Amino acid sequence: MALRVALGSCLLVPLLGVLLLHGPWGGAISPAMRVAMALMALCPSAPLAMRTVRRQGGDHVLAALVQKLAATIAMASIPLLATFFPHAFDRGGWLAGQVSPTLHTGLEVALQVARVQVLPLLLGLALRRRRPVLADRLEKPLNQIAALLLLLTLLILVSASHYLLGFLTSNLAGLLMMAVQVIGCLLIGRALAGSHGALHGSTTALVTAMRNAGLALLFAYQFGDDVYGLKLAILLYVLLTTMISTPVLRLSQRQQNDRTAGC
Amino acid sequence: MNLAIRLFAAVTLFITMLGLGLGLPRDSLQLWLR
Numbered sequence: 611m612a613l614r615v616a617l618g619s620c621l622l623v624p625l626l627g628v629l630l631l632h633g634p635w636g637g638a639i640s641p642a643m644r645v646a647m648a649l650m651a652l653c654p655s656a657p658l659a660m661r662t663v664r665r666q667g668g669d670h671v672l673a674a675l676v677q678k679l680a681a682t683i684a685m686a687s688i689p690l691l692a693t694f695f696p697h698a699f700d701r702g703g704w705l706a707g708q709v710s711p712t713l714h715t716g717l718e719v720a721l722q723v724a725r726v727q728v729l730p731l732l733l734g735l736a737l738r739r740r741r742p743v744l745a746d747r748l749e750k751p752l753n754q755i756a757a758l759l760l761l762l763t764l765l766i767l768v769s770a771s772h773y774l775l776g777f778l779t780s781n782l783a784g785l786l787m788m789a790v791q792v793i794g795c796l797l798i799g800r801a802l803a804g805s806h807g808a809l810h811g812s813t814t815a816l817v818t819a820m821r822n823a824g825l826a827l828l829f830a831y832q833f834g835d836d837v838y839g840l841k842l843a844i845l846l847y848v849l850l851t852t853m854i855s856t857p858v859l860r861l862s863q864r865q866q867n868d869r870t871a872g873c
Numbered sequence: 874m875n876l877a878i879r880l881f882a883a884v885t886l887f888i889t890m891l892g893l894g895l896g897l898p899r900d901s902l903q904l905w906l907r
Contacts, residue, residue, distance in 0.1 A: 657886070755888055763881065
């Protein structure tokens, strides 16, 4: 099941992004919201999803497996999808760069994903397997440093965004589209649990809906510096994901508990 | 400035993923395809 959910997160969610961005409303939203939606659809497996799943009482081991697989598949899926759907994901050469040949930059993107996602994940796994005591000692401080750095990144971005209110009011249609994408991701994730939906549905929905904003921001800094408001749009997507998925999953968890109590 | 922010974002992501890997159960490799 983990493989099915990871594949869905890497392929079905980007296809949902293609459908939305090519739909009748796709052309009506600002370039920043468009590119943010495309990037978030492309980048699966938010590193924080495992902790969120654990906090919400879901199966965090399954969440971790999905993330591990999705991080590996993303090395191939991100450059491939950008190549096959250039209008949705690449703004006619945006991700692949304006001058470099597609294959070269496809490899560059794959290497970027490998460097910042797969390599540290494998390093952590190897340490956990070979030096469990050291892994125990490092885990907590490393996670604290990561949380601090993430918070610092958010603070820098928010403090740099003096135009937040104006941006929000002029991008209401884009926000609505983002909300539709988040709900679509939750539904895809729920459906991917298949017959295990009652037990694992909320876990698979959450890991599918939570996208890797860190990777999306990295791509935004690398390739989308000319898109006004792009980083802010990515942050808004993260905020919308939290705002929508939290109540939906609480409700689903409550229904599951009721069912268990009824049995 | 842009390079510094990119580096900062990359380091943040690297540390986050390293922490994730460290936090996974020891036998999780065997559960990959369950």
